[in-house]
Amino acid sequence: xxxxxxxxxxxxxxxxxxxxxxxxxxxxxxxxxxxxxxxxxxxxxxxxxxxxxxxxxxxxxxxxxxxxxxxxxxxxxxxxxxxxxxxxxxxxxxxxxxxxxxxxxxxxxxxxxxxxxxxxxxxxxxxxxxxxxxxxxxxxxxxxxxxxxxxxxxxxxxxxxxxxxxxxxxxxxxxxxxxxxxxxxxxxxxxxxxxxxxxxxxxxxxxxxxxxxxxxxxxxxxxxxxxxxxxxxxxxxxxxxxxxxxxxxxxxxxxxxxxxxxxxxxxxxxxxxxxxxxxxxxxxxxxxxxxxxxxxxxxxxxxxxxxxxxxxxxxxxxxxxxxxxxxxxxxxxxxxxxxxxxxxxxx
Amino acid sequence: xxxxxxxxxxxxxxxxxxxxxxxxxxxxxxxxxxxxxxxxxxxxxxxxxxxxxxxxxxxxxxxxxxxxxxxxxxxxxxxxxxxxxxxxxxxxxxxxxxxxxxxxxxxxxxxxxxxxxxxxxxxxxxxxxxxxxxxxxxxxxxxxxxxxxxxxxxxxxxxxxxxxxxxxxxxxxxxxxxxxxxxxxxxxxxxxxxxxxxxxxxxxxxxxxxxxxxxxxxxxxxxxxxxxxxxxxxxxxxxxxxxxxxxxxxxxxxxxxxxxxxxxxxxxxxxxxxxxxxxxxxxxxxxxxxxxxxxxxxxxxxxxxxxxxxxxxxxxxxxxxxxxxx
Numbered sequence: 001x002x003x004x005x006x007x008x009x010x011x012x013x014x015x016x017x018x019x020x021x022x023x024x025x026x027x028x029x030x031x032x033x034x035x036x037x038x039x040x041x042x043x044x045x046x047x048x049x050x051x052x053x054x055x056x057x058x059x060x061x062x063x064x065x066x067x068x069x070x071x072x073x074x075x076x077x078x079x080x081x082x083x084x085x086x087x088x089x090x091x092x093x094x095x096x097x098x099x100x101x102x103x104x105x106x107x108x109x110x111x112x113x114x115x116x117x118x119x120x121x122x123x124x125x126x127x128x129x130x131x132x133x134x135x136x137x138x139x140x141x142x143x144x145x146x147x148x149x150x151x152x153x154x155x156x157x158x159x160x161x162x163x164x165x166x167x168x169x170x171x172x173x174x175x176x177x178x179x180x181x182x183x184x185x186x187x188x189x190x191x192x193x194x195x196x197x198x199x200x201x202x203x204x205x206x207x208x209x210x211x212x213x214x215x216x217x218x219x220x221x222x223x224x225x226x227x228x229x230x231x232x233x234x235x236x237x238x239x240x241x242x243x244x245x246x247x248x249x250x251x252x253x254x255x256x257x258x259x260x261x262x263x264x265x266x267x268x269x270x271x272x273x274x275x276x277x278x279x280x281x282x283x284x285x286x287x288x289x290x291x292x293x294x295x296x297x298x299x300x301x302x303x304x305x306x307x308x309x310x311x312x313x314x315x316x317x318x319x320x321x322x323x324x325x326x327x328x329x330x331x332x333x334x335x336x337x338x339x340x341x342x343x344x345x346x347x
Numbered sequence: 348x349x350x351x352x353x354x355x356x357x358x359x360x361x362x363x364x365x366x367x368x369x370x371x372x373x374x375x376x377x378x379x380x381x382x383x384x385x386x387x388x389x390x391x392x393x394x395x396x397x398x399x400x401x402x403x404x405x406x407x408x409x410x411x412x413x414x415x416x417x418x419x420x421x422x423x424x425x426x427x428x429x430x431x432x433x434x435x436x437x438x439x440x441x442x443x444x445x446x447x448x449x450x451x452x453x454x455x456x457x458x459x460x461x462x463x464x465x466x467x468x469x470x471x472x473x474x475x476x477x478x479x480x481x482x483x484x485x486x487x488x489x490x491x492x493x494x495x496x497x498x499x500x501x502x503x504x505x506x507x508x509x510x511x512x513x514x515x516x517x518x519x520x521x522x523x524x525x526x527x528x529x530x531x532x533x534x535x536x537x538x539x540x541x542x543x544x545x546x547x548x549x550x551x552x553x554x555x556x557x558x559x560x561x562x563x564x565x566x567x568x569x570x571x572x573x574x575x576x577x578x579x580x581x582x583x584x585x586x587x588x589x590x591x592x593x594x595x596x597x598x599x600x601x602x603x604x605x606x607x608x609x610x611x612x613x614x615x616x617x618x619x620x621x622x623x624x625x626x627x628x629x630x631x632x633x634x635x636x637x638x639x640x641x642x643x644x645x646x647x648x649x650x651x652x653x654x655x656x657x658x659x660x661x662x663x664x665x666x667x668x669x670x671x672x673x
Contacts, residue, residue, distance in 0.1 A: 244446040253433035
């Protein structure tokens with residue numbers, strides 16, 4: 001008798017905790033789905049990066065010797081030194097193992113570990129495109145919200161036209177115009193690099209100097225990309241405009257700007273979260289063209305130099321880095337949606 | 348005492364097809380504590396009328412005439428005064444509560460919002476307390492304040508809308524198809540809740556619906572709208588039981604009588620469609636669908652005239668004292 005009643009008691013005790021478990025396993029399943037998706041993408045990137053650059057770049061020894069007369073022994077020695085004489089599957093295994101342990105191999109061009117090259121140049125890129133991206137998103141969203149809210153107004157028409165002209169301008173051309181006006185004619189800002197050699201080494205002088213060098217590249221970068229965020233936010237607001245909940249908010253006696261900021265903007269921001277995270281992911285690959293125009297010592301310039309050399313191991317490593325940062329950023333966006341959009345938790 | 352009065356109200360939408368008259372000269376009044384039902388099929392202008400009260404119509408709408416709320420003309424108010432009157436003088440229970448609530452805000456906050464907007468002295472904590480009390484009054488547990496709209500059923504959402512409409516103790520509540528999307532059982536509960544609140548707080552109620560059974564259950568008086576005009580008005584029960592306009596009669600006949608197999612198998616329909624507001628027929632706008640029309644109906648448009656005690660009708664046939672049903 002007692003034995004029979006026990007399982008029943010146990011079941012009734014378990015009921016509430018099972019309810020709680022279901023909620024967390026909902027998030028667990030959601031997380032697992034997206035993390036495993038991201039892992040598959042990362043593996044594909046890892047594989048394709050190894051083969052793509054072997055297929056398109058040709059024999060690295062030919063490119064390194066640049067058609068100079070080289071004896072067969074010398075070529076064999078170079079091959080051995082670069083590890084190219086070993087079977088492909090072994091090279092592949094070394095590459096996978098190396099990438100996973102952060103040992104990215106050595107650059108043909110600089111004869112230095114690629115990991116060090118990237119670590120050296122990453123801060124410059126993060127500074128330039130990070131600043132530019134934050135400014136572009138803030139500016140684009142701020143203008144886009146007001147543009148969409150007053151669709152067809154002079155503010156809207158003017159900003160959409162300006163934004164689209166800048167968006168369609170080639171970056172290198174806009175960069176040159178900016179250099180011409182602000183550096184050449186007005187002489188306000190330096191054109192080249194990230195710091196001047198003559199600056200005293202103390203922290204504040206260095207910071208001011210870098211900030212001074214940063215203005216023109218950031219200006220160019222922001223001017224080119226902000227219109228994308230403007231248009232997305234504008235259309236997102238336009239989608240909300242006729243909504244009934246905005247009529248409710250107006251009927252409650254809220255001011256027009258309160259209706260916009262408290263009700264329309266939070267709803268309109270939801271679909272833009274993925275976009276913002278995509279932007280954050282692309283902060284790492286930054287703006288290759290802007291860095292080149294302003295000789296900014298970042299990953300973009302490294303990438304361009306490596307294409308010209310061609311420096312296959314560096315290209316390979318940068319390809320993996322750029323792709324994985326985007327994949328991880330999108331993964332973060334998916335996870336964030338769970339918390340900010342209450343409707344996702346239900347489906 | 349008159350609470351709300353429409354005086355010769357016209358609403359015209361300017362659109363790509365030209366000017367569309369949606370409301371064409373409506374005179375109507377609601378006394379304090381009284382319940383008025385407005386019936387009519389889709390597109391007759393009844394929702395436009397409701398939205399006109401708080402001036403929530405889109406910019407493309409031209410409004411003329413007078414809307415007096417407590418003697419004050421809403422159409423002449425400045426924006427500041429209008430915002431102050433919104434939700435404190437009159438509030439609206441919107442149709443389709445899913446879309447009328449903000450999907451990403453907890454409902455407690457949405458109910459408390461108008462309190463904080465209109466009562467500068469109230470603290471957020473006090474407003475939240477009142478929101479919970481309102482939820483309790485409409486039969487929802489106060490803990491629901493922390494829910495998002497999608498976590499509630501259709502009936503619960505409609506209750507939330509009602510709680511929200513009560514937040515600032517308005518003198519007038521306008522319920523625009525408030526129970527249309529609900530199933531019959533929930534509809535009955537919500538209707539009882541609305542009737543109870545009206546008696547309890549003595550507020551005026553304007554109830555808009557195409558469902559006559561809903562209106563006759565709740566309202567003291569009823570007005571029937573057709574093509575932007577009131578065609579009949581009188582005590583609710585009288586209007587639906589003994590219509591004095593052929594359109595009200597057809598509207599009543601469209602609902603089968605429960606327990607009468609003949610009516611169930613053959614609900615009386617009304618042939619034809621409501622007129623295109625851009626091309627209204629000459630004379631009485633109901634004439635093309637009317638079974639009892641006489642020659643005069645094609646020539647002049649009938650005025651709303653008295654056809655009995657406290658009853659008016661805009662039908663020449665009814666005004667002659669003839670039956671409006673064949």
